[in-house]
């Protein structure tokens with residue numbers, strides 16, 4: 001998804017670069033394309049709206065439009081605002097000193113943990129890693145199956161001990177499995193929960209204490 005986004009934005013910026021003089025309409029048209037590209041890439045509507053408003057405000061100012069290289073200036077502004085949109089500084093997944101690196105996906109129900117787990121695994125494989133997906137959501141009926149289907153699609157291993165075991169034991173078992181199978185990343189797909197759900201929150205703490213994920 002992000003690759004498509006980069007290509008689209010680059011194409012739009014290329015059009016601007018070629019122009020000697022920019023009208024407000026040129027900027028608007030370019031921003032419209034950037035906005036569509038962001039929306040297609042699933043960026044939240046409000047985030048996109050704020051982003052385009054900020055670029056617009058900075059880009060149609062006198063200083064930019066009357067400069068010798070307005071196209072370049074607008075590209076610079078878009079670049080700066082995109083960077084700040086993505087969170088400014090890039091943060092990396094810190095590997096554990098001793099593999100496997102354990103990553104625990106936590107969050108509310110339906111917030112995208114299982115999907116992110118699969119995306120992360122695919123990313124790690126592309127980086128030459130050997131991730132193990134772990135079905136640690138034992139509460140929602142189809143949760144394990146969902147991860148298994150994703151694992152099959154991506155041809156990545158999924159560790160499961162069914163839905164009758166304590167997630168802490170599953171997590172421990174997964175790490176053992178990773179040790180013996182040479183998986184350097186263990187991605188724990190946990191059950192969704194609210195912070196007010198004491199039992200489930202305690203479970204996360206127990207997994208954390210037991211495995212010390214990154």
Ligand SMILES: Nc1nc2c(ncn2[C@@H]2O[C@H](COP(=O)(O)OP(=O)(O)O)[C@@H](O)[C@H]2O)c(=O)[nH]1
Nearest residue numbers: 042107108109110111112113114115116146192
């Ligand atoms: N549009 C969109 N949908 C997503 C994204 N990530 C997950 N979903 C969908 O949101 C729903 C819940 O995702 P899931 O990974 O099962 O959430 P979980 O309950 O936290 O594990 C599913 O229907 C996913 O297909 C995303 O980045 N964009």
Ligand SMILES: [Mg+2]
Nearest residue numbers: 113114137143
């Ligand atoms: Mg899930």
